[in-house]
Amino acid sequence: MIDFGSDRPVHRQLADIIRADIAAGRLKPGQPLPSETRLMQQYELGRVAVRQALGVLRSEGLIVTVKREGSYVRPQVPIERVILRVAAEVSARMPSPDERKRLNIPEGVPVLVIKQPRQTERLLPADRTILVWSENGQ
Missing domain, CATH: 1.10.10.10 (Winged helix-like DNA-binding domain superfamily/Winged helix DNA-binding domain)
Structure with a gap:
């Protein structure tokens, strides 16, 4: 109460x-x-x-x-494991309305911005992503 x-x-x-x-x-x-x-x-x-x-x-x-x-x-969503190289840069921020729509995430859920050498920047929903660090990226 x-x-x-x-x-x-x-x-x-x-x-x-x-x-x-x-x-x-x-x-x-x-x-x-x-x-x-x-x-x-x-x-x-x-x-x-x-x-x-x-x-x-x-x-x-x-x-x-x-x-x-x-x-x-909120319905439960599958969790994605993402393997990162040691040199990866990860930051978190709130998504734009367009990004929220594209990633199918509700208001209030942040995104992870992942920058890895020689790869395109990735934007992932923070509530359904697990980051795994690897020395060689495997």
């Missing part, structure tokens, strides 16, 4: 509750979350706090929101 006397903002507390439900499997991948109105009633919160909580979860890549439909637990 929400502790209105806590120093922790109520929207963060609601995000914690929903995150725990996802982690425990009470909310499964692809399952819709309760509507904003239902969350407002259930937790006695205003619309702004509910939207902020959903925004936190979206930024963590745990949920996706579809306009005029609602929010859903």
Whole structure:
């Protein structure tokens, strides 16, 4: 439940509750979350706090929101292992809207930018990429 006397903002507390439900499997991948109105009633919160909580979860890549439909637990995606040479440079950043669309990633998920000698720069979704370092790139 929400502790209105806590120093922790109520929207963060609601995000914690929903995150725990996802982690425990009470909310499964692809399952819709309760509507904003239902969350407002259930937790006695205003619309702004509910939207902020959903925004936190979206930024963590745990949920996706579809306009005029609602929010859903993000479906699980396959993980790709990428082998890197020692000389590789890796950085992370937020993708542009076009990159998000091309890579099919929701808002809030960063991308990894990989630069390796004699190879084209690669852009990979950070939430489904595991980087493996190798002395010889194999």
